[in-house]
Amino acid sequence: MTKSKRLMELMIAVNKRRRFTVRELAEEFGVSTRTIMRDLQVLDELGLPLYAEYGPHGGYRVLNERLLPPIMFSEQEALAMFFAYQSLQHYGALPFSEESVTALKKFYYYLPDDTKQKIDRLQERVVFWTPKRQAAVPHLKLLLDASLQGRPLRITYDSREGPGERAIQPIGVYSYNGYWYCPAYCFRKQRYLLFRVDRVLQAEPAGEEHPAVDLSEYTITDWFLPPPQQPPGPGGDAHGLLQLEVRLTKDGVRRCRWESWFQEELVVGEEGEGLLRIRIRHDEMDYYTGYFLSLGADAVVVQPPELVSRLREAVRKLYDAYGAGETAGPP
DNA sequence: CAGCGATCATACTGGGGCCC
DNA sequence: GGGCCCCAGTATGATCGCTG
Secondary structure: OOHHHHHHHHHHHHHHOOOOOOHHHHHHHHOHHHHHHHHHHHHHHOOOOEEEOOOOOEEEEEEOOOOEEEEEOOHHHHHHHHHHHHHHHHHHOOHHHHHHHHHHHHHHHHHOHHHHHHHHHHHHHOOOOOOOOOOOOOOHHHHHHHHHOOOOOEEEEEOOOOOEEEEEEEOOOOOEEEEEEEEEOOOOOOOOEEEEEEHEEEEEOOOOOOOOOOOOOOOOEEEEEEHHOOOEOOOOOOOOOOEEEEEEHHHHOOOOOOOOHHHHHHHOOOOEEEEEEEEEHHHHEEEHHHHOOOOOOOOHEEEEEEHHHHHHHHHHHHHHHHHOOOOOOOO
């Protein structure tokens, strides 16, 4: 094995283990301990944060800020990477916002000049836009960390009923339309609920009274699967799923097509009118009230009754807000 | 006991020159 | 252009004394 190849593989091995002795590596690579020592010195000079501990049971350690081995990209891959990463810059908040900027700068800096020029030209013509929301999300990283470590949190959440305390265990976080969301198991309701991260006013690790729920098999992508495939909560099958049925005009169908998760459940008639039948969670009621209200008369919710009454209430408030009684009234 | 640094001997590699 | 040889530079391994 050539020295360069050995150095490359050594860097990968060192990053994987994080703790090792020179003798272990010497046996693995079939060279002397002295050679491994010299190689480690080279990696150290390249910036790999190594730390040696002396004495019995000593050895080498890689500090937390470890570096990844060099990776070769084709020009097209580099362009794809750059724009995938650049799309993140439009988010108001990210769980790793500072790193996203430094990584992008680093990546751009090491590209050849002609590739940089291509990127510069493309930047003037391509953008992955996301609306920037004003709401702060100070607990985003804590929610993400809790989902990674499978740890329950005690949060203060600003719900419809006002701020309240509850214990949750996050499944993960996702961003949609500029907002961050956190599906989580709620210990109080004993089922999975969706929380908007900007409405989490306070968050801290929960105490002993809430032993962690095993969510290792339940990923954030599972959350988007059709409801029957979601696992039941530890407190029993309590999804609180409701049948939603909406009649849509031709224009309503067109506007509904914007929402990707409606596509398969949307049945379109010969005249272009549509019927939407999906199952929704009770905690999504707020979202659907606002959404179908925005479609106006192009969407008429048939069921569930609670959503119908919420829409009636919303329309009534809207009507009052526009000065009821000053005109002839609604038709 | 494990790593560091220094020294020395040996093996390997690659560039340059020469010849066919 | 390809093959061969020489030689300087580099890589490697062994050893020793030292540190913590």
